[in-house]
Every structure is written in C-alpha cells, then in structure tokens.
Amino acid sequence: MSRNENLEYVDFDVVKEDWSLYRLEDDTCLKSKFILGGVLKEHGTEGEYAINSHTFTVAIVPKNLWGPPETQKFAKQELRDSVEKEDMKFTSLTPDMWNVYRLKDGYTISVKLELTMVSRTTKHNEKGERIYIFNIQPIIKGKKTKT
Numbered sequence: 001m002s003r004n005e006n007l008e009y010v011d012f013d014v015v016k017e018d019w020s021l022y023r024l025e026d027d028t029c030l031k032s033k034f035i036l037g038g039v040l041k042e043h044g045t046e047g048e049y050a051i052n053s054h055t056f057t058v059a060i061v062p063k064n065l066w067g068p069p070e071t072q073k074f075a076k077q078e079l080r081d082s083v084e085k086e087d088m089k090f091t092s093l094t095p096d097m098w099n100v101y102r103l104k105d106g107y108t109i110s111v112k113l114e115l116t117m118v119s120r121t122t123k124h125n126e127k128g129e130r131i132y133i134f135n136i137q138p139i140i141k142g143k144k145t146k147t
Helices: 076-081
Strands: 007-009 012-016 020-024 029-042 050-060 083-085 090-092 099-103 107-124 130-144
Touching: 012 029, 020 107, 029 099, 029 107, 029 130, 050 107, 050 130, 076 083, 076 107, 076 130, 090 107
Parallel strands: none
Antiparallel strands: 007 029, 012 099, 020 029, 020 090, 029 050, 083 107, 099 107, 107 130
C-alpha cells in the first residue's frame, strides 16, 4: 500500500479564526487570516497531521501613500527591484491571537501567524494602493483535547 492510500481526512470545527493585525511604521495596517481547509493523517497514527491551508493578507494603506492605479501584474523580481523601504518596522496589534480548530479525533490545532519581514515598493495596484512584499509564517501546535 502506498503512503497516500493510508491517509484519511480528519473533520474539524472552527473554534476561533480571527485576523492577525500588524501596524507598519508608515501607518499601513496589514490584516492576515490563516484559513484551515483540510486536515489529513496517516491511518492509525495520533497527533501527526498534514494540513491544507491558505493565508490571506490585505494592506490598509493610508491615502498619502496611494498613487496612480497600475493595471499590470508585476513579477516577483520586478517587485523586489522596486523596493523603496526595506525591512520595515512593525508592531503586532494581536500578539497573543491564536486560531483554534477542534479535530474530530480528539486533538486541537492552534495556529498563530508571525510576520517576519515587510518591505514597501514604489508600485501600486489597480486601485492605486501601494504594494508591499512580506513574509508571514504560521506557527502550528497540536495537543490532545481535554475532555
């Protein structure tokens, strides 16, 4: 039997799934949300999971940083080459915020997003908002649910 034939989905309930908020030094607010889509585990195992997820992030940009709308899609390298403010300072407005998911197999998964780097480019999106490059990582922990 191949490894993937031994995988099974674990159903879950969302206990808490909120936005992580970060205030940048230029007063922009980054809003990020971790969304858990699916949980897999190997049949017969406990507490070890593979997850399918997505992190959705938007920037709420102060009007003084808006510019002319740009309709083109920028390549990653083009955005990196257009950085005007690198490795910006930021403050987490939700430092202890964990998303919580209760798995049907008796475990709980908690996820916290950590912003590790953010830079501002000279580019604008189709609405005229400034485009930012960032790195945000999920920190994931699991534990047996207390009954």
